[in-house]
Amino acid sequence: xxxxxxxxxxxxxxxxxxxxxxxxxxxxxxxxxxxxxxxxxxxxxxxxxxxxxxxxxxxxxxxxxxxxxxxxxxxxxxxxxxxxxxxxxxxxxxxxxxxxxxxxxxxxxxxxxxxxxxxxxxxxxxxxxxxxxxxxxxxxxxxxxxxxxxxxxxxxxxxxxxxxxxxxxxxxxxxxxxxxxxxxxxxxxxxxxxxxxxxxxxxxxxxxxxxxxxxxxxxxxxxxxxxxxxxxxxxxxxxxxxxxxxxxxxxxxxxxxxxxxxxxxxxxxxxxxxxxxxxxxxxxxxxxxxxxxxxxxxxxxxxxxxxxxxxxxxxxxxxxxxxxxx
Amino acid sequence: xxxxxxxxxxxxxxxxxxxxxxxxxxxxxxxxxxxxxxxxxxxxxxxxxxxxxxxxxxxxxxxxxxxxxxxxxxxxxxxxxxxxxxxxxxxxxxxxxxxxxxxxxxxxxxxxxxxxxxxxxxxxxxxxxxxxxxxxxxxxxxxxxxxxxxxxxxxxxxxxxxxxxxxxxxxxxxxxxxxxxxxxxxxxxxxxxxxxxxxxxxxxxxxxxxxxxxxxxxxxxxxxxxxxxxxxxxxxxxxxxxxxxxxxxxxxxxxxxxxxxxx
Numbered sequence: 001x002x003x004x005x006x007x008x009x010x011x012x013x014x015x016x017x018x019x020x021x022x023x024x025x026x027x028x029x030x031x032x033x034x035x036x037x038x039x040x041x042x043x044x045x046x047x048x049x050x051x052x053x054x055x056x057x058x059x060x061x062x063x064x065x066x067x068x069x070x071x072x073x074x075x076x077x078x079x080x081x082x083x084x085x086x087x088x089x090x091x092x093x094x095x096x097x098x099x100x101x102x103x104x105x106x107x108x109x110x111x112x113x114x115x116x117x118x119x120x121x122x123x124x125x126x127x128x129x130x131x132x133x134x135x136x137x138x139x140x141x142x143x144x145x146x147x148x149x150x151x152x153x154x155x156x157x158x159x160x161x162x163x164x165x166x167x168x169x170x171x172x173x174x175x176x177x178x179x180x181x182x183x184x185x186x187x188x189x190x191x192x193x194x195x196x197x198x199x200x201x202x203x204x205x206x207x208x209x210x211x212x213x214x215x216x217x218x219x220x221x222x223x224x225x226x227x228x229x230x231x232x233x234x235x236x237x238x239x240x241x242x243x244x245x246x247x248x249x250x251x252x253x254x255x256x257x258x259x260x261x262x263x264x265x266x267x268x269x270x271x272x273x274x275x276x277x278x279x280x281x282x283x284x285x286x287x288x289x290x291x292x293x294x295x296x297x298x299x300x301x302x303x304x305x306x307x308x309x310x311x312x313x314x315x316x317x318x319x320x321x322x323x324x325x326x
Numbered sequence: 327x328x329x330x331x332x333x334x335x336x337x338x339x340x341x342x343x344x345x346x347x348x349x350x351x352x353x354x355x356x357x358x359x360x361x362x363x364x365x366x367x368x369x370x371x372x373x374x375x376x377x378x379x380x381x382x383x384x385x386x387x388x389x390x391x392x393x394x395x396x397x398x399x400x401x402x403x404x405x406x407x408x409x410x411x412x413x414x415x416x417x418x419x420x421x422x423x424x425x426x427x428x429x430x431x432x433x434x435x436x437x438x439x440x441x442x443x444x445x446x447x448x449x450x451x452x453x454x455x456x457x458x459x460x461x462x463x464x465x466x467x468x469x470x471x472x473x474x475x476x477x478x479x480x481x482x483x484x485x486x487x488x489x490x491x492x493x494x495x496x497x498x499x500x501x502x503x504x505x506x507x508x509x510x511x512x513x514x515x516x517x518x519x520x521x522x523x524x525x526x527x528x529x530x531x532x533x534x535x536x537x538x539x540x541x542x543x544x545x546x547x548x549x550x551x552x553x554x555x556x557x558x559x560x561x562x563x564x565x566x567x568x569x570x571x572x573x574x575x576x577x578x579x580x581x582x583x584x585x586x587x588x589x
Binding site for chain 2: 080182
């Protein structure tokens with residue numbers, strides 16, 4: 001789940017219009033950019049789509065960390081293609097957010113000054129090549145759990161972006177899983193890398209779904225607006241149920257002693273992640289928060305001259321065209 | 327480990343095709359690797375995507391060239407072995423592609439110099455007497471057309487843009503210019519390859535390259551340097567820059583650290 005703890009805003013607006021708006025959503029109609037919408041709906045969506053977009057572009061960094069060390073030409077090409085897809089997802093999502101009246105530059109500004117967040121998962125380091133498998137399998141896997149239902153979200157541009165993104169994410173997830181499958185058939189050192197990756201990433205992946213429902217303060221309004229389709233705990237349970245079997249097939253041990261199948265519920269019981277750690281990470285104290293944000297800020301600042309030059313060149317070109325036409 | 331270069335006992339004609347294919351493959355591999363270093367930190371999201379896309383094309387081309395090279399040697403090495411288990415002295419890429427990226431402008435100017443060579447070169451190779459080489463070149467030519475369009479357009483915009491961007495591009499031009507001449511130096515391998523109809527002499531690309539470069543530099547308001555001095559040693563493997571060793575140390579780390587493992 002790329003959007004966590006998105007604060008939803010109630011709207012103090014004309015109750016009749018609000019009721020009509022809610023009725024459209026209840027009928028399953030899509031809300032389009034030019035339609036009337038409550039200010040709170042707009043604000044909440046900007047936060048959610050913006051956070052999702054930021055997660056895509058910050059998410060390039062932990063994988064980019066291994067592109068120059070990818071061990072074969074095929075793996076290098078696959079990883080490059082995956083990271084390129086993520087930049088593409090960022091682009092669709094910033095465009096979807098722009099339809100709500102916020103520019104990409106404004107969203108970047110809010111990312112850089114800490115007013116907007118990105119998913120907590122990208123504040124964890126990628127330490128071995130197996131992490132490239134684990135990120136695809138677990139992180140993209142968790143993202144899919146959240147994003148498949150979002151294909152039915154009420155805001156048209158967001159729903160349509162999700163359709164394309166989901167297709168690519170499920171490809172990434174399979175690719176990650178196959179990378180691990182291959183390594184698990186390899187040497188002891190390779191198997192150790194895989195288990196180590198799962199040990200480090202399991203709980204951070206569970207945190208991707210956001211806090212437990214009992215502590216999740218923003219859900220009700222977002223669910224009524226169909227901006228959020230399932231509760232955090234529902235999605236987390238679904239993720240655990242699917243992932244445990246995949247881990248067994250890989251021959252990996254989920255790092256949770258309390259994990260066991262519960263006949264009566266038909267689900268796995270599992271330990272909650274350490275929510276103190278989660279709050280540390282989202283408040284800036286994760287292992288890589290500093291590196292990730294600095295990397296984005298310096299990319300933006302170092303690239304300013306390029307963006308300015310392109311603008312200046314475009315202006316000069318149009319002046320030249322005008323002069324030539326006179 | 328085994329070496330891939332010309333051994334003392336081998337004649338030029340025995341190793342020329344292998345060497346020729348390494349030159350094509352190593353250029354694509356090393357430049358693709360350099361571009362991949364930009365992952366996630368480009369000046370705009372569109373540039374990130376375009377850089378990754380170009381890198382991806384080049385890595386794909388490297389794979390095709392190196393797979394062909396493997397067909398020319400009678401040992402059990404794979405394309406991946408060639409990429410990941412050779413030392414710097416066995417690499418046959420131009421020095422131009424191995425020097426560091428510098429800023430975005432320098433990266434794109436280097437890309438432009440390379441693309442301006444590749445387009446006529448691949449076009450000529452698509453007529454090669456060697457069908458496999460002709461097929462790879464035809465596929466790579468389509469990609470190179472797009473690469474050249476983009477790198478030329480970027481060089482023009484940045485040269486023409488602001489005072490700062492103009493200065494940066496002038497500095498990049500001064501730095502990169504002495505690395506361009508190596509593209510056109512013919513040696514015994516080139517002469518042999520030309521004699522059997524596989525490829526024209528690299529020196530015969532000079533005119534087309536000059537035309538493209540002069541036109542783009544002039545639109546970019548950049549003065550073509552007068553110097554004809556050219557660094558060399560990459561295509562022959564005689565003397566690479568210090569930079570290649572670092573690039574390979576990073577690129578090859580897993581294959582070197584876990585010998586025999588497959589990934």
